[in-house]
Amino acid sequence: MAKPSSSRCIYRSFEDAAAFMKVGIIGLTLQNSFAIKAHFPAIQQLSSHLRITALFNEDIGSSVDVIRHLKLEHATVFPTLKSFIASSNIDLLVVTLHERSYPLILADIIKYCKLCSEKDGKCTLKFIFLDWPLNCSVDFVKQMVEETTNLGIQTVVSLQGRKSPYVIKAKQLISEGSIGEINSMEIAANGIWYGYERSIKFESYLFQQESGVNIVTSSFAHIIDVVEYITGSYFGEINALLFNNIRKQELVDELGNKIGESVQKSLPDHLLFQGKLVSGNVPVSCTLRGGMPSKRFAKNFVIDIHGTKGDVKLEGEAGFVEISNIVLYYRGIKHDTLSALRQFNVHVPYDANKEMMEFYHLRKYNALLGNILKLYQSVLELHAEQQKNPHVPVLTVQSFGIQGFPTLSDGLLLYKLLAAVYESSLSGRTMRVDSTI
Amino acid sequence: MAKPSSSRCIYRSFEDAAAFMKVGIIGLTLQNSFAIKAHFPAIQQLSSHLRITALFNEDIGSSVDVIRHLKLEHATVFPTLKSFIASSNIDLLVVTLHERSYPLILADIIKYCKLCSEKDGKCTLKFIFLDWPLNCSVDFVKQMVEETTNLGIQTVVSLQGRKSPYVIKAKQLISEGSIGEINSMEIAANGIWYGYERSIKFESYLFQQESGVNIVTSSFAHIIDVVEYITGSYFGEINALLFNNIRKQELVDELGNKIGESVQKSLPDHLLFQGKLVSGNVPVSCTLRGGMPSKRFAKNFVIDIHGTKGDVKLEGEAGFVEISNIVLYYRGIKHDTLSALRQFNVHVPYDANKEMMEFYHLRKYNALLGNILKLYQSVLELHAEQQKNPHVPVLTVQSFGIQGFPTLSDGLLLYKLLAAVYESSLSGRTMRVDSTI
Numbered sequence: 001m002a003k004p005s006s007s008r009c010i011y012r013s014f015e016d017a018a019a020f021m022k023v024g025i026i027g028l029t030l031q032n033s034f035a036i037k038a039h040f041p042a043i044q045q046l047s048s049h050l051r052i053t054a055l056f057n058e059d060i061g062s063s064v065d066v067i068r069h070l071k072l073e074h075a076t077v078f079p080t081l082k083s084f085i086a087s088s089n090i091d092l093l094v095v096t097l098h099e100r101s102y103p104l105i106l107a108d109i110i111k112y113c114k115l116c117s118e119k120d121g122k123c124t125l126k127f128i129f130l131d132w133p134l135n136c137s138v139d140f141v142k143q144m145v146e147e148t149t150n151l152g153i154q155t156v157v158s159l160q161g162r163k164s165p166y167v168i169k170a171k172q173l174i175s176e177g178s179i180g181e182i183n184s185m186e187i188a189a190n191g192i193w194y195g196y197e198r199s200i201k202f203e204s205y206l207f208q209q210e211s212g213v214n215i216v217t218s219s220f221a222h223i224i225d226v227v228e229y230i231t232g233s234y235f236g237e238i239n240a241l242l243f244n245n246i247r248k249q250e251l252v253d254e255l256g257n258k259i260g261e262s263v264q265k266s267l268p269d270h271l272l273f274q275g276k277l278v279s280g281n282v283p284v285s286c287t288l289r290g291g292m293p294s295k296r297f298a299k300n301f302v303i304d305i306h307g308t309k310g311d312v313k314l315e316g317e318a319g320f321v322e323i324s325n326i327v328l329y330y331r332g333i334k335h336d337t338l339s340a341l342r343q344f345n346v347h348v349p350y351d352a353n354k355e356m357m358e359f360y361h362l363r364k365y366n367a368l369l370g371n372i373l374k375l376y377q378s379v380l381e382l383h384a385e386q387q388k389n390p391h392v393p394v395l396t397v398q399s400f401g402i403q404g405f406p407t408l409s410d411g412l413l414l415y416k417l418l419a420a421v422y423e424s425s426l427s428g429r430t431m432r433v434d435s436t437i
Numbered sequence: 438m439a440k441p442s443s444s445r446c447i448y449r450s451f452e453d454a455a456a457f458m459k460v461g462i463i464g465l466t467l468q469n470s471f472a473i474k475a476h477f478p479a480i481q482q483l484s485s486h487l488r489i490t491a492l493f494n495e496d497i498g499s500s501v502d503v504i505r506h507l508k509l510e511h512a513t514v515f516p517t518l519k520s521f522i523a524s525s526n527i528d529l530l531v532v533t534l535h536e537r538s539y540p541l542i543l544a545d546i547i548k549y550c551k552l553c554s555e556k557d558g559k560c561t562l563k564f565i566f567l568d569w570p571l572n573c574s575v576d577f578v579k580q581m582v583e584e585t586t587n588l589g590i591q592t593v594v595s596l597q598g599r600k601s602p603y604v605i606k607a608k609q610l611i612s613e614g615s616i617g618e619i620n621s622m623e624i625a626a627n628g629i630w631y632g633y634e635r636s637i638k639f640e641s642y643l644f645q646q647e648s649g650v651n652i653v654t655s656s657f658a659h660i661i662d663v664v665e666y667i668t669g670s671y672f673g674e675i676n677a678l679l680f681n682n683i684r685k686q687e688l689v690d691e692l693g694n695k696i697g698e699s700v701q702k703s704l705p706d707h708l709l710f711q712g713k714l715v716s717g718n719v720p721v722s723c724t725l726r727g728g729m730p731s732k733r734f735a736k737n738f739v740i741d742i743h744g745t746k747g748d749v750k751l752e753g754e755a756g757f758v759e760i761s762n763i764v765l766y767y768r769g770i771k772h773d774t775l776s777a778l779r780q781f782n783v784h785v786p787y788d789a790n791k792e793m794m795e796f797y798h799l800r801k802y803n804a805l806l807g808n809i810l811k812l813y814q815s816v817l818e819l820h821a822e823q824q825k826n827p828h829v830p831v832l833t834v835q836s837f838g839i840q841g842f843p844t845l846s847d848g849l850l851l852y853k854l855l856a857a858v859y860e861s862s863l864s865g866r867t868m869r870v871d872s873t874i
Contacts, residue, residue: 188722241713245719274722285711329734430676430865
């Protein structure tokens with residue numbers, strides 16, 4: 001398996017690319033904090049290769065506001081989605097939404113892309129970058145995969161946990177055999193939004209059933225995607241129990257002080273999940289908790305990977321692997337040591353005396369921005385390759401590769417797992433997971 | 438709920454008891470390390486109240502050996518189980534066995550007790566103390582409960598984790614409300630026997646299907662019994678996945694060095710368990726791992742109890758709560774503080790400034806002996822009470838009381854949970870657990 005360095009090699013290649021990609025964004029508003037704190041600065045940092053040229057929001061005023069505020073001098077505001085897509089001024093379409101209308105907008109994007117294709121023979125739109133979660137059914141995602149494939153559009157999904165340097169490092173240690181075979185895994189994380197207190201600073205879509213954002217589709221989905229990515233295996237069988245034990249939340253202000261009001265909560269607050277990885281039949285246990293019940297005795301995000309010859313532990317302060325700066329702990333016999341010994345072509349038995357421990361942490365890493373930035377870099381890499389050689393195909397699915405980025409097909413596989421989670425909890429059955437696209 | 442101190446009060450009461458209990462033991466041999474390291478020294482420490490008067494083993498030679506070696510001057514060796522039971526020289530019968538014949542011997546004990554009853558009108562045997570696990574089916578345990586009840590025999594089961602001072606302390610903190618309501622629990626433990634290596638010092642019954650001792654009936658059963666006991670709640674629904682991923686074990690000597698041989702393993706090595714407590718619908722996740730894969734980054738035994746107002750953590754070096762010395766960590770607002778505030782009859786809101794942390798550890802506590810000793814003490818307490826007042830009834834079931842000891846009915850409830858674990862894993866279903874006797 002390629003080391004992260006090879007990924008950096010490809011990164012260099014897009015830096016030589018002559019043209020920049022024209023970026024159109026749906027959902028970039030001053031209120032969309034993820035767009036403002038992740039997408040926008042990532043695009044800005046890559047401004048020699050990415051340029052925001054078009055904006056669409058249902059409320060045209062918010063597009064105008066954001067253009068003024070962020071000084072987007074190359075961007076045009078479009079009054080309708082149809083005119084936005086038809087503008088022929090977008091190579092990369094970014095959709096950053098967390099609302100009920102997400103699937104409707106996706107369907108409309110496809111509809112207008114088809115119209116362009118029929119009219120001009122080809123839709124100018126080459127890449128669609130979709131924020132996770134998609135708020136869609138498995139069938140709808142499947143349909144979107146088909147439609148985008150037919151249109152020759154490259155999809156990208158913001159399962160950006162895969163780009164976390166800690167996730168890459170863990171994946172590398174494991175694929176190199178530095179912890180031997182994986183024995184078992186335990187994961188525990190806190191979904192802070194779903195505890196006994198609700199901060200008034202939390203965005204409202206987090207508590208609306210119809211937004212499709214909840215402990216399963218958000219915290220759990222990102223974590224379990226990373227688990228599959230690190231281990232290089234999908235789940236074969238899973239069981240899940242969902243809980244909604246906290247029916248009321250007390251509102252607290254930005255400093256955490258109660259303001260004397262409480263609100264109803266309808267979304268689940270706890271998820272118990274256990275399953276078997278296809279590869280190695282590895283037992284994996286995962287607990288998602290609402291609130292932050294244990295700041296003292298446990299971290300709010302832990303992935304424990306136990307191997308036959310070592311362990312990897314990922315630890316963080318919040319149950320969101322995709323946006324958190326974390327720490328990686330390793331113990332075992334490093335691949336380098338093993339290689340050095342094995343070059344003499346002798347069998348190297350496990351020797352605890354050669355065991356080492358190390359930890360890996362980038363103190364100033366801004367994961368919220370950094371992981372999304374790396375996704376854009378991977379998009380630029382593929383785009384640059386395709387510019388040089390038109391025969392370089394669309395990336396259908398990243399699966400467990402280091403290179404590339406998660407596509408809508410990866411998203412589809414994850415949605416199938418999430419559907420199994422819901423069905424398992426509802427039906428009281430241990431479910432087989434379908435890992436075919 | 439009573440504090441442990443009240444339990445100590447009752448302990449004092451048996452110290453005044455005039456007569457000692459005559460103890461007969463089935464299974465006390467020099468090879469039975471649990472009998473030698475736990476039962477025997479416990480009885481010895483209580484020698485003013487307990488006296489070993491009778492021994493039975495299938496191999497009479499091993500009874501003679503043990504009498505000589507342990508200098509059991511008051512003990513008689515019996516050649517047959519029938520003569521042993523009929524001797525009228527036993528008040529308390531201890532059965533310490535881990536073998537296929539366990540249920541057959543239990544059935545024979547009942548048969549011979551019935552014979553005595555029919556002959557003399559009453560069986561002299563008042564207490565039967567049974568080692569866990571019982572190696573019986575749920576139906577058989579149920580039948581044994583009925584038979585012993587009909588004979589008026591008090592049963593005791595060695596679910597001695599309930600007597601661990603850390604378990605009592607955790608139970609006390611929780612029942613006093615010192616962590617508020619329980620939100621969720623996570624448990625992880627290592628069943629050292631079932632890893633990639635098998636020490637030649639491990640007793641062979643641990644690896645024989647027919648002994649009935651395995652990761653489910655032993656490590657898991659003791660831990661989950663303690664979880665129910667601490668929280669004061671049975672499980673309502675559970676799901677389990679059992680794994681046998683390690684098919685071969687390398688033999689190691691007493692120092693852990695490989696001796697170049699390996700043996701087949703047929704018993705499971707991993708158990709994933711998750712469920713809901715009846716009380717509060719609390720999500721509980723529990724992982725049992727074979728071997729000791731993580732000595733560095735995690736303890737080999739952890740119970741994390743998250744409450745609305747604090748946390749309790751139990752941590753130990755081995756996945757056997759019933760025989761391990763452990764450490765209890767607590768954070769929250771102690772009951773005493775709350776009481777002091779509430780005596781002014783004002784509502785006391787949660788105030789993080791009054792939160793405290795403490796840990797609780799008895800450095801020299803010998804848990805292997807100590808927990809069993811406390812079981813014997815509880816038996817003596819009840820016996821002393823019954824001596825003073827013949828109307829004091831048999832203890833049918835301890836359930837979640839601090840006083841008393843686990844009886845065969847408690848064992849029956851636990852066997853029902855274990856049966857649900859096996860059925861869930863086999864059938865792929867989330868199971869309801871029957872918590873009626």
